[in-house]
Amino acid sequence: MKTVVIGLLGSVMDNKGKGVKRWDAWRPTVGIFMQEDLIVDRLELLHDRRDERLANNIGADIETVSPGSEVKLTEINFTDAWDFEHVYSTLLDFAENYPFKPQEERYLLHITTGSHVAQICWFLLCEANYIPAQILQTSPTRGERCAAGNHQIIDLDLSKYDLINSRFRNQHLEGTEFLKSGIATRNRAFNELIQQVEKVAIRSTAPILITGPTGAGKSQLAKRIYELKRKRSLIEGEFVAVNCATIRGDGAMSALFGHTRGAFTGAQHARQGLLSKANRGLLFLDEIGELGLDEQAMLLHAIEEKQFYPVGSDTPQASDFQLIAGTNRDLHTQVQRGEFREDLLTRINLWSYRLPGLKDRREDIEPNLDYELQQAEIQHGHKVSLNKAARQRFLDFALSPEATWRGNFRDLNAAIQRMSTLADGGRITEQNVNDEIGRLKRHWQPRSQTHGPEANIDLADYIPEAELQEIDLLDQWQLLKIIDVCSQCRSLSDAGRLLFNRSRTRKRSTNDSHRLRQMLAKFNLSFEELTDRKSV
Template sequence: MDQLIYYKAKVIETDQVYRMKNVVIGLLGTVLDYRSQGNKRWQSWRPSVGICMQEDFLVDRFELIHQVSEGRLARQVLEDIQTVSPQTEVTLTAVDFKNPWDFEQVYSLLLDFCLGYDFAPDKENYLLHITTGTHVAQICWFLLCEAHYLPAKILQSSPGKKRDGAGGHYQIIDLDLSRYDAISSRFRTQHLEGTEFLKSGIATRNPAFNQMIQQIEKVAIRSTAPMLINGPTGAGKSQLAKRIFELKQKRGTVKGEFVAVNCATIRGDGAMSALFGHTRGAFTGAQNARKGLLARADKGLLFLDEIGELGLDEQAMLLHAVEEKCFYPVGADAPVSSDFQLIAGTNRDLYKAVDDGMFREDLLARINLWRYQLPGLKDRREDIEPNLDYELRQSEIQRGHKVSFNKSARERYTAFALSPDAQWRSNFRDLNASVQRMVTLADGGRINEANVQDEINRLVEQWHPEHAGSRLTSLNLADFLSEDVLATLDRFDQVQLADVIRVCRESRSASEAGRRLFDRSRMRKKTSNDAHRLRQYLTRFGLSFDDLS
């Protein structure tokens, strides 16, 4: 005992005068701090006493919290701490855990302690001793510390070997995870994996879209509130909803299935039955009971695409189901429970639909907590090439063999896809269909210039059927030629020149434009300089490729 006091006195003599005070906060251990009684207790490791017996760690104040019924043990521990560390001030605080295994009760009492404590982190170092107390109390301490109700580091102690004495060992843990490079790096990696998963591994280049996906990844993991995805037809609403479900499934936040329905296909009398189910005999023809889609989505995710197509009655029942987690099947007297997360998709302006009396304002308010606008493909032209690669990979998986572009064919297709002539009215559905057609018609696993030109012609006719035959003359030559030169050209020359100018404006270089314009005749020549032939043609009209591009 005398030796213990000597060690502590030695620490005091060598300690710095102007250091910050160390304040330990902990619960009395009714088992570990009790141990033996009498003089035998000095031979046992007792956490609250042992933490004050460390040679290299001076405790200036110990805030010891104890059950009201353990007052006698608390006073014994106080006396023993003062024996081994006379300079340590011990403050006893009595609490009444009627049920020390009740999370709500324990957390509430410990929170009250934190809120009532006058912390001074600029003057004192706070250390939360979590070795003692029930597991419930330890978890509550951790949560309070992580939420910064308690500006402390974690203090963990453990018994040492017999030769180490009754003091044991201790370790200080800082919960500021930003200071741990390995943890921070792993968190960033997991975050990137989540966003790449939602994008199907497509290396998108649109900053706004990438930023939106990053936020959706956070919401998908952390929230079960409804989500609303706006976007034109074919923008990828259904695919994104499925990927959100799969991400939540990977992280273990959903246990049920993914149920998707296009509300435009269930309009009318069958909508109620399809969504909410019905009982046997609920209406003529209902010979058997039917389980609705909402019931199927229990513990899972329900995706209602084109939610704006639902009738007002279905909207009212859906609102009740989202808020109360229960609903009445058609003809039923008792409700059915279903705890699902809702993702709604629409290409409509639901605010306008509310003004027109076609959509319930209270339902819109309920599903509009997280609203995201998916841009169409024509508004993400920088993402066309990555998505083109994605479609080719998907085709390879489906067909079991690889099909790719030759260099000039890819340049030709990409130039058209990025040009104003490419409308992409059905967005990614158009791109998917376009790739599928070229892959199917490609010989030897290579998409060539002829395949691309045929596909471009098909897309132009699809998007501009009224101008398909006259699109070559729609370009205004007066923007490029003087009135004198234009007056000398026959209609034949005007049509030809208009097409040449259009190809030049769609191409990245004179060589690319030449390959596209002379793609047939160049095959019959031993040597070809397509760029030179193009320049010679343009010179006849006083033009150059640089002027046009």
């Protein structure tokens, strides 16, 4: 395979020495051909028309020191050698028109000569593979008068450099550990997920969607992503977090986008919205599926255009924020129901990660136990620990099928907080653990337990576990009765008449079907779904 060097004539560096004295001076282009361990078959030497004489002289000297090497001179015209756009375009034109044959020839791009602008442009073209070459760097010999000088060949594939590659790996490991709060997690799938999140957090500003059950750690991961980006100087604004379930209704628009004075009754002062507050920072919208369709449309516009309209304003306001969205709902199902905009889901779903619940990461319970103990120490201001028997008792229970961990890491955190608070001297005993196990078992009892005919109904068969945890106990009891009645009736009207048997007599016109359908829709259920389950 032939070796071809591509480079620019150095109008200053290659023009050293007069007469025979030129052979005592280091001239970068000529010096390439004086290297004992570098054989060059052809030189593609680019030069300005004003330096044609120098180019011919350099070509003649190269023929003297390396008679077997071919020198091809190519004239290029830099109207301004310090104009970056012009120089880059000129060199790009050369690269795009040059007949590269990488299967037959090895290319070295000499970047020592030419202006600093040209050297940068050479590097960028090589790094982008417009020029399929390795970098050739030459330098004079220190302390000696040597016309040959030194040379170094640099491959831009950094993975080939052990030290650099090792530092890259260490940086990724450091970033991954940071996202995991230093917890030595053992679940392989979770660790691989976090490793990819680390790469995306560093390399992308696109929206990220984090899904998973309540308590799986979505909020904590979003905060750590922000802190990692801030640590790497990739972001400089604030971390703004909001649970969208808390801003549903008329105030959602104002909370997100702000409003002007007098925009509506009671708006005595202008208000800055959350999107404005997150400018040049990170906005975390937890439970994004709770937003109304109007808010979703405005949010999509803000993500794509980096601007939005505060309520009551005709003037757009700019905000360059990165979005992380969290949800425990199935947004694709919400799209099918018309409850979530498909275009918004497409926009925020470029990077989507589902965090598994604690029951699906049981091997990570022990390291998270140690982490929670450390956090308890910080909170209480003294040492908190489990004796050997207590630790084993807790882990045996935590890893058993009895432990459902419905609240995921929130349940684990609450358990450690309770035990550490009740433990004398911060030493958690086996008795403390047994008491906590009893408390957790009672907390995790099936929520459908009741003394009526609906005792055999399990709400978990109708409502996803993550959503069930968000429903008040009173509403659960009411829902059990509704399901029991619907399962015994042939139609929605019959069920409505039974359930509203008192209030319907006080109304001039009744629409029991509509009232019942609305109640079921509150829990994302329908009469048809309930009757279908009954027939299975």
